[in-house]
Amino acid sequence: MQAILRLDLAGQPRGWLTLQETISAYARGDVIYGIGDPLPPVYGGIQRLTGHRSTLVVQPIIATEGKIYDAFVPPLCNRTLFKRDDHRCLYCGNQTSRHQLTRDHVLPASRGGTNKWENVVAACKRCNWQKDNKTPEEAGMPLLAVPFRPNPFEWHFLAKDRVLADQMEYLSKRFKADRDWAH
Numbered sequence: 001m002q003a004i005l006r007l008d009l010a011g012q013p014r015g016w017l018t019l020q021e022t023i024s025a026y027a028r029g030d031v032i033y034g035i036g037d038p039l040p041p042v043y044g045g046i047q048r049l050t051g052h053r054s055t056l057v058v059q060p061i062i063a064t065e066g067k068i069y070d071a072f073v074p075p076l077c078n079r080t081l082f083k084r085d086d087h088r089c090l091y092c093g094n095q096t097s098r099h100q101l102t103r104d105h106v107l108p109a110s111r112g113g114t115n116k117w118e119n120v121v122a123a124c125k126r127c128n129w130q131k132d133n134k135t136p137e138e139a140g141m142p143l144l145a146v147p148f149r150p151n152p153f154e155w156h157f158l159a160k161d162r163v164l165a166d167q168m169e170y171l172s173k174r175f176k177a178d179r180d181w182a183h
């Protein structure tokens, strides 16, 4: 089912809502504004007095009332990590399927490398095995691109398989990444 992009009042992406969660937000009066072409109407109950069925217009992007958190920390998982790197091994450059890729720690975990966006890249199994417990420099395997932490706009795009045109337009305005998907 199509997900709705939720923004805070400052316009920062804050998550993906299901249609049901979106309807609840409208019902509570939490939706301050919407962006984008309305989705096909959602039918509610029949009004007793008029006999009309109520309809709700839902837009693909909504800004809601609510707490604004200070900093958005994008969760790290392989699916979004591999998408960040265009499903490309950042050592040999081969593009492959998600299942052929592994998460490589640039500075190996055994040597204090952290499990953060800035220290992990997509790597094919062969390169990961070859690099072993070395840094790219020690292994003679320079990185083809710099690992980075996606901003909220990038992360919300990467975390979702299906993004509507209006949502893509909104998110892509703030893409900063130097990757194929960001151009």
Ligand SMILES: [Zn+2]
Pocket: 089, 090, 091, 092, 093, 094, 123, 124, 125, 126, 127, 128
């Ligand atoms: Zn490789």
